[in-house]
Amino acid sequence: MDYGQPVRFGVFITPVATEQPLELAKIADDLGFDVLGVQDHPYQRRFSDTWTLLSAMVMRTDRITVFPDVANLPLRAPAMLAKAAATLNILSGGRVELGLGAGGFWDGIKAYGGPVRTPGESVSAIEEAIQVIRLLWSGQHGIRFDGKFYPLAGAHSGPIPQTPIGIWIGGYKPRMLSVIGRLADGWVPSLGYLKPPDLREGNRRIDEAATAAGRDPRAIRRVLNAGFVDAKTLVSLVVDDGMDTFLVAEDPDEMRAFAKEVAPRVREEVEAHRSRRAD
Numbered sequence: 001m002d003y004g005q006p007v008r009f010g011v012f013i014t015p016v017a018t019e020q021p022l023e024l025a026k027i028a029d030d031l032g033f034d035v036l037g038v039q040d041h042p043y044q045r046r047f048s049d050t051w052t053l054l055s056a057m058v059m060r061t062d063r064i065t066v067f068p069d070v071a072n073l074p075l076r077a078p079a080m081l082a083k084a085a086a087t088l089n090i091l092s093g094g095r096v097e098l099g100l101g102a103g104g105f106w107d108g109i110k111a112y113g114g115p116v117r118t119p120g121e122s123v124s125a126i127e128e129a130i131q132v133i134r135l136l137w138s139g140q141h142g143i144r145f146d147g148k149f150y151p152l153a154g155a156h157s158g159p160i161p162q163t164p165i166g167i168w169i170g171g172y173k174p175r176m177l178s179v180i181g182r183l184a185d186g187w188v189p190s191l192g193y194l195k196p197p198d199l200r201e202g203n204r205r206i207d208e209a210a211t212a213a214g215r216d217p218r219a220i221r222r223v224l225n226a227g228f229v230d231a232k233t234l235v236s237l238v239v240d241d242g243m244d245t246f247l248v249a250e251d252p253d254e255m256r257a258f259a260k261e262v263a264p265r266v267r268e269e270v271e272a273h274r275s276r277r278a279d
Helices: 018-032 051-059 079-091 106-111 120-136 174-182 196-212 232-239 252-278
Strands: 008-013 033-038 067-069 098-101 144-145 152-155 169-172 221-225 245-246
Touching: 008 018, 008 051, 008 120, 008 252, 018 033, 018 051, 018 152, 018 252, 033 051, 033 221, 033 245, 051 079, 051 232, 079 098, 098 120, 120 152, 120 174, 169 174, 174 196, 196 232, 196 252, 232 252, 245 252
Parallel strands: 008 033, 008 245, 033 067, 067 098, 098 169, 221 245
Antiparallel strands: 144 152
């Protein structure tokens, strides 16, 4: 189940309201990591706002891509998420992707004035949100969208992203996986919530939905919040389970060791495996 995507590595950063996340972002950038993911739980009192932090991160770094891992949709209107992501895309020279999550910590969301949704409503809302966001990146004027959760009534889109922005969805259930296959650009599960056999099954469902919608499953990114795992496991997660991007934990010493020893070995072994398969 190897989709042939380049193997990428990133760091999952906790948005504590100190300078630490910015320092970690700079370390990750200097070490050559590809992406930074920042969780989005606004109701946590010790956390900074994720979008503000992502903006500060791209100003402190030179090449690394950032994304919310994943944006809390019930507390962030998709039209405004579209504008925020497009703005950051322009300011960073294209170094942003958009992770979306349906919610989940409903007591915290309710405490912040957000809606409490059933699982079915959550999937429907994220499906609408994907469509709304893409409309707000389209450059069209007077956009109307007859949504149950996120209607648009003559909206003017803009700014238009400088480069294409991927919409990556965090989700696990069959209906959400179907939405990813039909509409999204990436899947963002977490190791711990799922084990490798679950990843294979999730990818199978995504592929099935993508194929039915006339899409190429190989174009969908598979981004795993992995923590620190050994090189052998990471190689297997690529060639057997279909994942292509791995976010490790934020410990600076372990980040340095991973970038120096583990990441090059994984890339080398994956390329060797792909070469043998091509022969």
